[in-house]
Amino acid sequence: MHKHYMTIDEQVNFLKNEKKLKFKSEKLAKRVLQEVGYYKLINAYKIPFIINNQYLDNVYFEDIYNLYKFDTELKTIVFEAATNIEINFKSLLSEVISSQYGIKEKIYLKKENFAPDTGKADEYTFAKMKKHIKDSIKKQVDNMQPAVKWYNDNYKYFPFWVVVNILTIGSASRIYGKLKDSDKITVAKNYKLPYDYLGSYIRHINLVRNICAHNDVLYRYKSINSIPQKIKNVKDIYEELGILKNPKTGRYFKGSNDFLATIIIFKLLLSKENFNLFYTKFKGLLSKLKKTLSPIFYEKILDEMGLPENWFEIK
Incomplete structure (x- = not known):
């Protein structure tokens, strides 16, 4: 994020135009950014979705938000x-x-x-x-x-x-x-x-x-x-x-x-x-996350958590 204050509208435009992040609903994005904050949401949860500080193709704001909700x-x-x-x-x-x-x-x-x-x-x-x-x-x-x-x-x-x-x-x-x-x-x-x-x-x-x-x-x-x-x-x-x-x-x-x-x-x-x-x-949380993320990102989350494919056998 730029080292100066940006309004919510400016934050959305920055993500869309400079970081190439996609949005399914800018209205939702503005509400979430207002409630959670750019730093708490974007900086904390963007890591699986970026390379060289740019978002990968077909990454949506909603993907970041869904990961945030999962972690919460x-x-x-x-x-x-x-x-x-x-x-x-x-x-x-x-x-x-x-x-x-x-x-x-x-x-x-x-x-x-x-x-x-x-x-x-x-x-x-x-x-x-x-x-x-x-x-x-x-x-x-x-x-x-x-x-x-x-x-x-x-x-x-x-x-x-x-x-x-x-x-x-x-x-x-x-x-x-x-x-x-x-x-x-x-x-x-x-x-x-x-x-x-x-x-x-x-x-x-x-x-x-x-x-x-x-x-x-x-x-x-x-x-x-x-x-x-x-x-x-x-x-x-x-x-x-x-x-x-x-x-x-x-x-x-x-x-x-x-x-x-x-x-x-x-x-x-x-x-x-x-x-x-x-x-x-x-197990229920992971199941819900799997439905909201593409397989490649879901697997990255599991790997980051140290979970093998058969993690559920720990029961």
């Missing part, structure tokens, strides 16, 4: 699934801390209840964790958050099962990282995973959840770090889908840091009922 609905169902994981993970974290170290924060927040600090420069130290928890409690008391206020008024202490629900999943993940290995194992065994795998998967879910919450582009998101893949119940998923490994890196070509990686984590962390619910909704 995708974020809704992913956020729902991520929230279910967050609720379960926090519950298990709370169970371990409360059962092992008591219900009063002055007891369970003792340094000896957690793994020693390592001394790394960017470490989430015990002191940082304790301060963060206490600051979070104070903020909720000051804001008169009902559950926290009730415990403050009646008991003057805050069980971790109350505290964990005022923390973000990112904060809960960092607290999990500060647990003793034995306590991490207790949490992770509920998922039949090594504790370090669980920590990595929860961090990935936190990143994906934040993309949904901030309304960024999800379908082509690639995480910086690949998810752990080496244990049998994880490798089995890749092998069932026939995904090959990169001989140089030892990582699978698909499902390492793309949307398929997110689906694999959902498969491992969600209950069977909740995964099936996500699976059904996601």
Whole structure:
């Protein structure tokens, strides 16, 4: 887009005359550009449809809009699934801390209840964790958050099962990282995973959840770090889908840091009922997208997401 303000009419003319984008309905385009914004729509979702910053033949504004709508609905169902994981993970974290170290924060927040600090420069130290928890409690008391206020008024202490629900999943993940290995194992065994795998998967879910919450582009998101893949119940998923490994890196070509990686984590962390619910909704979204895009663009979207042709066999 030009580095100066353009009216909606000028935006349509720019796309049509300079970028050679086609329109089935300029009236629809103007309404959508007004509601969504040029940057949020065009800049974010044009990538599958362009080469050398020009639109390919037979690309319509409506194609970009349909991809935008797909990604918007995708974020809704992913956020729902991520929230279910967050609720379960926090519950298990709370169970371990409360059962092992008591219900009063002055007891369970003792340094000896957690793994020693390592001394790394960017470490989430015990002191940082304790301060963060206490600051979070104070903020909720000051804001008169009902559950926290009730415990403050009646008991003057805050069980971790109350505290964990005022923390973000990112904060809960960092607290999990500060647990003793034995306590991490207790949490992770509920998922039949090594504790370090669980920590990595929860961090990935936190990143994906934040993309949904901030309304960024999800379908082509690639995480910086690949998810752990080496244990049998994880490798089995890749092998069932026939995904090959990169001989140089030892990582699978698909499902390492793309949307398929997110689906694999959902498969491992969600209950069977909740995964099936996500699976059904996601399959429906792809079916709808397939009807609105030409095959070449639909295949490009699947490839960008890391989805093989038989992705549905993950069920």
